[in-house]
Amino acid sequence: MALGFLSGNAPRLDGLIERLESAEGLEDLQILIEELRDRYGVDHIVYHWVNSNGEQYGCGTYDLEWVNRYLEKGYLRVDPVVAGCYQRFHPVDWKRLDWSSKAARALMQDAIAYGIGNQGYSIPLRGPNGQFALFTLTHNCSDGEWEDFTISNRRDLILVAHYFNQKALEFEPGRTPEPAQPLSPREIEAMTLLAVGYSRAQAADTLSISEHTLRVYVESARHKLGAMNTTHAVARALSRGVIVV
Amino acid sequence: MALGFLSGNAPRLDGLIERLESAEGLEDLQILIEELRDRYGVDHIVYHWVNSNGEQYGCGTYDLEWVNRYLEKGYLRVDPVVAGCYQRFHPVDWKRLDWSSKAARALMQDAIAYGIGNQGYSIPLRGPNGQFALFTLTHNCSDGEWEDFTISNRRDLILVAHYFNQKALEFEPGRTPEPAQPLSPREIEAMTLLAVGYSRAQAADTLSISEHTLRVYVESARHKLGAMNTTHAVARALSRGVIVV
DNA sequence: ATCTAACTCCCCAGAAATAGCGAGGGGGCA
DNA sequence: TGCCCCCTCGCTATTTCTGGGGAGTTAGAT
Incomplete structure (x- = not known):
């Protein structure tokens, strides 16, 4: 042909x-x-x-x-x-x-x-x-x-x-991505830092807040994203475009 | 104009x-x-x-x-x-x-x-x-x-x-920082399960392997991805399209 | 035939994350 | 004014993850 x-x-x-x-x-x-x-x-x-x-x-x-x-x-x-x-x-x-x-x-x-x-x-x-x-x-x-x-x-x-x-x-x-409950600015910052490899301590240090506070953000973000753990939460945030890495 | x-x-x-x-x-x-x-x-x-x-x-x-x-x-x-x-x-x-x-x-x-x-x-x-x-x-x-x-x-x-x-x-x-070392099939499975919220124990159970073996995959994937920790590795795998959630 | 890479399993000790209990100040909205 | 959300901080106990070590099989590539 x-x-x-x-x-x-x-x-x-x-x-x-x-x-x-x-x-x-x-x-x-x-x-x-x-x-x-x-x-x-x-x-x-x-x-x-x-x-x-x-x-x-x-x-x-x-x-x-x-x-x-x-x-x-x-x-x-x-x-x-x-x-x-x-x-x-x-x-x-x-x-x-x-x-x-x-x-x-x-x-x-x-x-x-x-x-x-x-x-x-x-x-x-x-x-x-x-x-x-x-x-x-x-x-x-x-x-x-x-x-x-x-x-x-x-x-x-x-x-x-x-x-x-x-x-x-x-x-x-x-x-069909579920309607993403928006994360607060601080939560987004926290999740982004974790996504680029920072530990909680490092991330807290970077944001100049106590590690405990950072933990609160991460926990809060996790609940909003319906995630089982931090890794899951970061994965969801990424694939929903809530954070960009 | x-x-x-x-x-x-x-x-x-x-x-x-x-x-x-x-x-x-x-x-x-x-x-x-x-x-x-x-x-x-x-x-x-x-x-x-x-x-x-x-x-x-x-x-x-x-x-x-x-x-x-x-x-x-x-x-x-x-x-x-x-x-x-x-x-x-x-x-x-x-x-x-x-x-x-x-x-x-x-x-x-x-x-x-x-x-x-x-x-x-x-x-x-x-x-x-x-x-x-x-x-x-x-x-x-x-x-x-x-x-x-x-x-x-x-x-x-x-x-x-x-x-x-x-x-x-x-x-x-x-x-393109690292020449994107490809993950093995098992590594991809392991990372995918972690990305959807499974703990290491759950993921190992799902794949019917010991938790130690699963850990080997995760560690290996982490090194290949140049990641600092599991969360980072999953984030990188996702944003590089190595895994899909 | 040899070699590399993937896949599987095991132990241990220290680091980190999780889960629960708290607390208080500030800002927006009804 | 009351309510809710965001931001900030502290403590304790438990679970999970991380980073070393080593070891065997199978399959594909050279």
Whole structure:
């Protein structure tokens, strides 16, 4: 199959992006991702939520068979695409990743056998609370063709990936942060100092108050955050954006 | 001052984005951000790296006076823009944030006094290891004008913000303190359980291992994360995205 | 074949955090 | 005025965490 659009004649995505912006459910995303694949003329496009807890959400054009195999084999843990994107900010061509490990080569061979394609381009996406997702295009073609394709479409792809992630975050349940009871300024200071590694004594010293007073703040913050202990409280404060470190 | 570009006649940014992509230093970013402000005809554009450790990097068109005041007053900790963007993925109009707290209103008044403008639009950006940055445009105009402006330019702004962050990450490798030594699966499990409030004993029980073994993981994770204590380690793991709660 | 890294278990002593009891002054709000 | 929240401080006892030590197996990488 030939790539539909190389340099100079990229498809107009305005309409598609608008429909993406007004998508109202995960089904819409699936429809749009298939349409996008056809417009670009690539073999596969996949949006994929990566979460170390094992939970996953994804939509895309991979065969279910391959997805299941990927999960069963635990490829998530050895996939250089995941590892590589996790350390990067900018989109990455699969060729530039490190495929030297045995497990990675096995994964690649397996993927090709399942028709994923020998080329790939993945865009890392990050949301609140450590959310991490990938937007990936794969195809079967020469290195040169792939490079032309990715270079001439990179900006559109970043935008499309961004909106996919925005919608996925919007639709995905289980991300409902409880209405955070606000912490007092002193409580925030105390929690922040603990979060950056200070002990209670050090934090108290830094704020020029007695350790006991600091303890009161921490306890108070803990109760407000509904936390079991200080570590838990700091974790909650961080993931709710109450403190920033 | 009137906005240069509203719906229908947004500036062509291709050339600017290309120069952004080929920027070779922080000075180039400063030049480009000023050019961008002039092209859009807004009062200010600022890219800044948010990190409560006190370290900050930023470039933009704010007066140094205001930047210093912001830091001195500790506005970072009370700024609804920071807190709001920290919990969102999509760009946000300042009007939609919660300015009800006294500190937030004081900040807003102060900002207006320093000529920041009554309108603002901020794009949250996230990179590896929990990096978090903001790309902000501010202006002095009516709500309607601002809405027209942001709606018609939102896509370009996302792209520009993306490339700014990419370049800033590229030029400031020192912002990634340790090369993010990856945690082992067991270490991640242990840290995750601690982050959700389990004591060491509970976590060990949950993983069906002895408390001593769990302790080994926690200690190991702590060293890998360069943390002073468990709370610090969990905070770092969270803000680097090593664990997800 | 060797080596590193991950995973598992054990003991001990000192440091730190937690849980409970207190107390009083200041500011905002009804 | 009364109420509630924020800020500040003290004491004691118990539980938990931290920082040393050592030791064995398994699996993957060189």
